[in-house]
Amino acid sequence: MTKTNSSRFSRVALAGLLVLLVAAAPVTAASIANEDVPQEAQVGTQVTATITLDELYQNPTLESWQLEGTTELTNVSWTVVYYDQTGSKVNQREFTGQQFSGAPVSADTGTSEVRVRITGTVPRVQQFSYDPPQEFLLMELTQTQEGGASNTLGTWTTHHFTERSDQARNAIDEAQAAIDDAEASGANPQEAQTDFDDAVAAYNDGSFDVAISLANRAVDKANAAQQSRQTRQTIIYAVAGLVVVGLIVGGFLYWRSQRQTYDRLG
Incomplete structure (x- = not known):
């Protein structure tokens, strides 16, 4: 193989590797723009969390998909609000229960941002743990596509506790x-x-x-x-101080005695 052919082969191999890497990379259709999630909550109290999704259509061929959510909160209500590029609300959907599905996200409707708000009651602790602190699943959001493909957009957990x-x-x-x-x-x-x-x-x-x-x-x-x-x-x-003082006093007395002896001789 000549040097030219070898160089051409290397470029082709590199291009093929890049194609494989791109194909293997997970396809995401949204990013987390903002999250307002409690870090801890007491069992039996009501909490609210909000997640904002933007960059909804990162993949050019994926202009519509479905949003799903799940939680371990009880007495749950979900609110999915859609906004356009101007920040105006264009649609809103309400769900109840620990899981919801069928919330469409589509570029055809002008949606550029989706805000998911969940409200529910903090569940009891199944197993206490000091380190790491026990947690429960506050929320998980998933993007699903036609054909059954799915991708987890984000998972949020919260430390829960009792008063005692x-x-x-x-x-x-x-x-x-x-x-x-x-x-x-x-x-x-x-x-x-x-x-x-x-x-x-x-x-x-x-x-x-x-x-x-x-x-x-x-x-x-x-x-x-x-x-x-x-x-x-x-x-x-x-004790060290007393030793030092003793040494000083002893040294002084010795010096004095030596001086007195010298004076008598003089």
Whole structure:
């Protein structure tokens, strides 16, 4: 193969590779322009979240598609609002239930932005977890096409809690901070760490009273370890200071005695 043919072959191979990469890349028909989603919420309370989609037709051959949504919220209502390029509302659809489908998005209607708002009640916690914090599916939006092809546009989760679990988490957080402070001071709060680990285990088991008690005990032990470390340091510094003073006094007395001896000889 000549150098020219080799170069031509390389270009053809590269072009073929690019085609394969493009073909393998997921096709998306929208991007997330804005999201207003609660990061945490208490069980049994009502929450609202809003997701705004734009760049709805990134693929030139995909000028229409269907929007679907799912959630773990209960008592759910969805509102899908369509806007044109001027920001004017052109259409609105309402849905209820933990899933909805059949919300059309089409360039023919002049739609350039879609805003999805969900309102519902925060579900109960199935399994508590301190780290990572337990979460539930607040919302997932999916783009579907004719023929059954689908693509997830976005998934949003939220930490949910009960009043008692939140108190337990705060107590464990305080215990962790106390242990960190003790370790930073040079102390070894091993007993506090054991109580902390047990508090986390109790939290994960849903035993929040036990978790709070263990966490508070971990705080006390961590503070005691830090105080003990500081007391030892104070004693060490005091002893060192006394040694230094003793050396100074001893040196002075020795100098004075030597001086007095010199005077008598004179």
